[in-house]
Amino acid sequence: MGHPVVIRPVDVERDDERALCEKYAGRIRSYGLRHMRDLTATQDLVQHVLLAVLQALREGRVEDPSRLDAYVLGTCRNAVMDMRRGDWRRRRVAERAASGLPDAYEPDWARVDATRLEQCLHGLASRELAVVLATFVDDRDADEIGRAMSLSAGNVRVIRHRALARLQACVEGGAP
């Protein structure tokens, strides 16, 4: 017979909770943007997951706090599946979340300036622009884009990541 699992309560000070929120908010946001492609739903996800993790820590339900990264990711995965079930539930968890985060904690979300982005898009070569728009505006994969542009899928990926790197450098302060 194995030893019973002993779950030790973890004391989380408010400053620690704030640090935890600051550490994971961006990760949860990135995850949400990839899986839901909806800003409002992603904001709700960030709040919901942060609250769920804080509550679990407060109640000593995190068996191995040294593996908190995995716990947060698992909570994210479950929450996305959960939120896909219905908007009513999403709204409810968001309302609950708003009241449980550390005092005055608001996830920091620096949005990309849309005008700047358009200027930078115009700085791309026409083929780069076509690949970036086809991928992220029209949701076409590299194989499909490659067929349309008479390129291999590998070439499309190379054009895409180079274009995105240039675009990112431009948006973050380089020349358009």
Added chain:
Amino acid sequence: MSPCATPLPYETLVALLAHELDDDEAARADEHLFACDPCAARADRLAGLVSALRDVVPPVLSRARRERLEQAGKRLVLTPVDPGAEARAAFAPGVDYLVHVLRGDLGGAESVDVELVTPAGVPLRAYEHVPFDADAGEVMIACQRHYEGLVPDDTRFRVWAHGQGGERRQVGVYFVRHVWR
């Protein structure tokens, strides 16, 4: 922030955002991102850029993108334009986008390019491999308020079709006189 010993390559981050990793690769990437501060910060910035890109209304619209705009409650004014004829489109109050429907023979087209050209035919800007509807013979230009002043008012649209054998033919040159306000 400690440096990452095994940073995720930029290509992998892009592929993750483009949903081109298989489930196992995506799961491994997620596990790394949740455990690694520098990679998480890079991924967050890139995800923000891609999220903003998804909101971009491109200068040439696919039918699906046009439908998404309409579903989002955007007010579009569609103006059919035939080659060689002059059309007029006005940004009346409340109009979000002027959509110029450039009509022409796109039969057999494998891909379509659109150029912005001067009245003398000098290219100003080119958009390759744009969305088009071969059956309807339509290419849709989404004119947006912030385009005012970006190109001269007498700019024309020149549409090219590429056939299966790679041959290129001009579909038409189109002119829309814009009333910006």
